[in-house]
Amino acid sequence: MMDAEKINYLNREFTVVRKSRRRTLSVKLSARDSNKIYASLGLSQKVILDFLMSKHDWLEKNLIKLEEIKSQEHHPEFIEGQLFPFLGEMKYFTFAPYKNKKIKLQIEDGFISCYHQQGELPDEQKILQGLIQLYKQEASVYLIQRCKELAQELKLIPAQVKIQTAHSRWGSCNSHGIVNLNWKLMLFSPSLIDYVIIHELCHLKHMNHSENFWSLVQSFYPHYDQ
Numbered sequence: 001m002m003d004a005e006k007i008n009y010l011n012r013e014f015t016v017v018r019k020s021r022r023r024t025l026s027v028k029l030s031a032r033d034s035n036k037i038y039a040s041l042g043l044s045q046k047v048i049l050d051f052l053m054s055k056h057d058w059l060e061k062n063l064i065k066l067e068e069i070k071s072q073e074h075h076p077e078f079i080e081g082q083l084f085p086f087l088g089e090m091k092y093f094t095f096a097p098y099k100n101k102k103i104k105l106q107i108e109d110g111f112i113s114c115y116h117q118q119g120e121l122p123d124e125q126k127i128l129q130g131l132i133q134l135y136k137q138e139a140s141v142y143l144i145q146r147c148k149e150l151a152q153e154l155k156l157i158p159a160q161v162k163i164q165t166a167h168s169r170w171g172s173c174n175s176h177g178i179v180n181l182n183w184k185l186m187l188f189s190p191s192l193i194d195y196v197i198i199h200e201l202c203h204l205k206h207m208n209h210s211e212n213f214w215s216l217v218q219s220f221y222p223h224y225d226q
Contacts, residue, residue: 007037007045009052010059016048025051027059031066032167078127084112086135087142088189095121105130107138139163139183146190147179147197154220156201171196173203195221 005016014027015034022040025048029035039048052059076082083090092111097118098104103126104115114130116122140163147161159177165184166172172180179200185193198221206213217224 007048007052009049010056010063012063014052016045018043027052027055029059029062029066030167031069035063076128078114078124084131085187086112086138087186088192103127103130105134107134135186136163136183139181139186143181143183143185143193143197146193147181147201150194150197151201154198154201156204158201158204171200173200173207175207177204179204195224199224 005018007014007016012035014037016037016039018039018041020041022038025043026038027035028038037048037052076084078093080094082093084093085091086107089110091107094111094113096113096115098115099118100115101117103117103122105127106113106115112131112134114122114127143163144161147158151157158173158179160179162178162180163183164180166180166182169180170182170185174180179197181197181200185196199217202213202216202220205216214224
């Protein structure tokens with residue numbers, strides 16, 4: 001397997017992603033993954049470096065912003081009494097021993113309960129995976145049902161509703177009438193979730209952010225700007 005092609009600039013590492021049909025140069029910064037440069041197959045590293053230098057001020061400003069985002073990220077601890085958001089409410093995390101070896105997470109009133117094998121606490125990575133899976137399961141029920149309810153009220157019916165994982169979008173709607181909703185919406189209050197769903201449903205009528213689109217959003221959600 002070939003090593004990934006790298007370029008260093010502003011004391012940061014960029015991964016060069018080359019594509020045969022690529023005609024333009026572009027750069028993508030990320031707080032979570034590696035920074036990427038998209039280039040054609042035959043383009044020299046000197047041309048790529050010249051491109052980065054031409055974007056110096058923009059890159060410097062936005063790389064600093066990404067560092068700030070990283071420093072503010074919350075890495076949860078899975079300890080008794082830790083708080084996790086669910087539909088705008090904070091749930092207490094608690095451990096509950098049971099007979100099975102495989103861990104199971106459930107939402108029970110004001111708690112997120114982690115059921116685990118008696119006598120040993122589960123690995124944190126397994127708890128994290130279980131928690132994400134729990135949010136996704138809840139999203140596949142709540143978000144889809146709520147979208148169907150609002151679609152009937154608004155008389156804007158999507159062809160399909162899907163639950164997705166996305167880093168930068170809470171929702172989207174494509175030209176085929178498919179509405180995508182991010183499972184991470186389950187962290188927020190029902191009113192905010194309703195806004196995102198209404199926003200995407202309105203794209204079924206206006207596939208843009210024109211004045212007509214925002215007028216339609218406002219007719220269904222008068223305080224959307226708040």
